[in-house]
Amino acid sequence: MTSRRVLEKFPAGGPHGSWPAEEFAEEQRRAGVKATVVMDLASDAFLVVTPQRDGRE
Structure with a gap:
């Protein structure tokens, strides 16, 4: 099973x-x-x- 690992999060309302x-x-x-x-x-x-497979990188 493939899952994802979040590396970074950025707000959607950035400058134009x-x-x-x-x-x-x-x-x-x-x-x-x-x-x-x-x-x-x-x-x-x-x-x-x-992507992260089976809970591992």
Whole structure:
């Protein structure tokens, strides 16, 4: 089973033209981490997540 681990959380109401979650995810990808940005509607935030298999990295 595949789950996700949250690496970082960013509020959705950032300044116009600012994409901190995407920038953080890109830094992680450059470091070899399979990071993706998803929207958490319940908390109105962008989450940077990475896949995690069977509860382990």
